[in-house]
Amino acid sequence: MGASYLCEIIEKKALLPDLYSFWIQAPQITQNATPGQFIHVLCGDGVLLRRPISICEIKGDTLRFVMAVKGKGTERIAKFEVGEMLDVLGPLGRGFSLPKQEGTALLVGGGIGIFPLLELGKAIGKDVEAILGFRTKELITMQEEFESVCTKLHIATDDGSFGHHGLVTTLAEQIIHNQKVGSIFACGPMPMLKAIKELAEKYDLFCELSLEARMGCGVGACMTCVCKTSNDAYAPVCKTGPVFPASEVSFDA
Amino acid sequence: MPNLKVTIAGVEFDNPITVASGTFGYGSEMKKYMDVSELGAISLKAVTAEKREGNRPPRIAETPNGMLNSVGLQNPGVEAFLKYALPMAKQLNTKLIANIAGKTIDEYVFVAEKIGEQVDMLELNISCPNVKEGGVAFGTNPDMVEKITKKVKSVAKVPLMVKLSPNVTDITEIARAAEAGGADALSLINTLLGMKIDVRTRKPILANNVGGLSGPAVMPVAVRMVYQVANAVKLPIIGMGGIMTGEDVAEFLLAGATAVSIGTANLVNPDAAIKIKKEFIKFMENNHINDVSELIGKVVMNEWQ
Numbered sequence: 351m352g353a354s355y356l357c358e359i360i361e362k363k364a365l366l367p368d369l370y371s372f373w374i375q376a377p378q379i380t381q382n383a384t385p386g387q388f389i390h391v392l393c394g395d396g397v398l399l400r401r402p403i404s405i406c407e408i409k410g411d412t413l414r415f416v417m418a419v420k421g422k423g424t425e426r427i428a429k430f431e432v433g434e435m436l437d438v439l440g441p442l443g444r445g446f447s448l449p450k451q452e453g454t455a456l457l458v459g460g461g462i463g464i465f466p467l468l469e470l471g472k473a474i475g476k477d478v479e480a481i482l483g484f485r486t487k488e489l490i491t492m493q494e495e496f497e498s499v500c501t502k503l504h505i506a507t508d509d510g511s512f513g514h515h516g517l518v519t520t521l522a523e524q525i526i527h528n529q530k531v532g533s534i535f536a537c538g539p540m541p542m543l544k545a546i547k548e549l550a551e552k553y554d555l556f557c558e559l560s561l562e563a564r565m566g567c568g569v570g571a572c573m574t575c576v577c578k579t580s581n582d583a584y585a586p587v588c589k590t591g592p593v594f595p596a597s598e599v600s601f602d603a
Numbered sequence: 604m605p606n607l608k609v610t611i612a613g614v615e616f617d618n619p620i621t622v623a624s625g626t627f628g629y630g631s632e633m634k635k636y637m638d639v640s641e642l643g644a645i646s647l648k649a650v651t652a653e654k655r656e657g658n659r660p661p662r663i664a665e666t667p668n669g670m671l672n673s674v675g676l677q678n679p680g681v682e683a684f685l686k687y688a689l690p691m692a693k694q695l696n697t698k699l700i701a702n703i704a705g706k707t708i709d710e711y712v713f714v715a716e717k718i719g720e721q722v723d724m725l726e727l728n729i730s731c732p733n734v735k736e737g738g739v740a741f742g743t744n745p746d747m748v749e750k751i752t753k754k755v756k757s758v759a760k761v762p763l764m765v766k767l768s769p770n771v772t773d774i775t776e777i778a779r780a781a782e783a784g785g786a787d788a789l790s791l792i793n794t795l796l797g798m799k800i801d802v803r804t805r806k807p808i809l810a811n812n813v814g815g816l817s818g819p820a821v822m823p824v825a826v827r828m829v830y831q832v833a834n835a836v837k838l839p840i841i842g843m844g845g846i847m848t849g850e851d852v853a854e855f856l857l858a859g860a861t862a863v864s865i866g867t868a869n870l871v872n873p874d875a876a877i878k879i880k881k882e883f884i885k886f887m888e889n890n891h892i893n894d895v896s897e898l899i900g901k902v903v904m905n906e907w908q
Binding site for chain 1: 625626628632633637648656657659661663664665668669670674677808818819867869870871872873874878
């Protein structure tokens with residue numbers, strides 16, 4: 351027994367080339383985990399540091415994460431198979447708040463930012479709509495899962511090959527015009543998060559953003575994973591985040 | 604149970620396992636994952652006179668068997684440290700080493716005076732650039748090292764340990780300068796200056812371009828330097844640089860360290876220091892070593908022919 355837990359992989363699926371969905375047995379993690387938190391995963395031989403990955407879904411004692419292969423660490427994790435054990439630290443970080451506002455909760459996700467929004471959608475339960483943006487039709491994933499969890503799913507593609515041709519923010523603004531929206535929760539590339547923050551400010555909506563960063567310890571001790579906050583300071587994404595109130599995030603250089 | 608107690612500059616540590624400055628915060632995050640009182644000491648995150656925001660991110664880059672960091676001494680400043688961080692750290696029931704940093708000698712003296720005797724030991728972090736001398740690191744110039752050690756020693760109310768930078772041609776020269784300045788102990792090594800370029804973006808990963816290399820990759824350099832320094836000065840040494848296992852601890856002690864500090868390993872596992880301590884105890888038991896002192900400085904060098 352240490353700080354981390356050995357978790358058995360009970361399911362592994364390639365959603366796309368280089369995009370893997372894992373379900374792991376993780377009772378000590380699931381009992382305390384909330385939407386928006388993450389796990390810190392040991393990669394295996396030859397890779398020193400853990401890799402932080404959002405929790406996508408929780409079902410009883412089991413936990414799902416979806417991981418894109420981006421570099422040496424994620425490449426190594428992708429080699430693990432069903433039955434093998436992953437060394438996992440978690441649950442870590444500040445997760446999403448459950449909305450208290452009246453009106454629709456909008457979940458806005460871009461590319462590989464969509465995954466932590468699934469468990470949030472489940473937790474919110476009703477009057478929740480998801481807007482997911484992908485580069486092109488071939489890269490669309492998790493459609494069924496989001497459809498089953500949300501009142502409505504809207505998809506946007508950069509190239510127009512499916513759904514709305516354009517940005518998720520345009521779709522979001524349309525929805526805000528057509529119905530009462532109470533809150534926005536977003537996860538995705540920084541330019542997308544910046545646009546969502548501006549949208550939330552424009553319409554005075556409760557808004558939280560989930561950030562990512564290269565990480566060290568994952569628990570707030572080493573101060574390597576910081577992001578800039580609105581008071582020109584730096585806050586650890588692993589501890590003060592990864593979820594931040596949009597007003598606290600600075601997008602200045 | 605072997606005897607693990609060691610004494611450094613008059614301060615008794617329950618065991619030779621300490622944790623390195625900057626890898627353990629002020630102790631409050633890690634205490635969730637381990638019993639911090641099991642450590643010999645914590646070297647707390649560096650404190651400067653004023654609050655420092657630190658460097659722009661990215662501040663971390665992984666390298667083969669190591670990592671680069673360019674955190675940039677982000678800390679709340681000595682007033683906030685004394686008011687909030689230190690009282691919490693004192694509750695952890697282990698020896699506390701305050702790591703002090705600064706841009707000028709006056710700043711170091713100010714911080715040392717403010718801290719007074721509220722900790723068990725001071726650690727002088729001289730890897731910082733001296734802005735009055737054009738930004739050259741204090742720790743690379745022997746005259747500056749002797750001067751700054753002397754000045755801080757004159758106000759220190761607790762033993763003064765000087766943390767040596769390895770980015771020098773001759774570490775024994777720096778060690779002797781610290782000894783001449785009145786240091787009571789030495790800790791080494793700090794990080795090695797390094798860079799990692801992303802070949803796709805053609806830019807260094809760190810926003811600061813360069814950073815400090817730590818982790819297993821640096822251990823051979825650290826062991827060599829500990830050996831050299833142990834044979835150049837009479838001061839006790841806390842050795843560090845890439846320790847991941849109990850045997851690594853033994854290696855540093857054999858080279859001449861009286862205690863060790865675990866750093867990068869804490870970023871891999873919050874409870875790494877405890878795991879390593881247990882392994883070290885097992886190593887001692889398996890090899891019938893009853894007292895840590897049986898290892899310190901006991902390396903037998905091969906004769907050169």
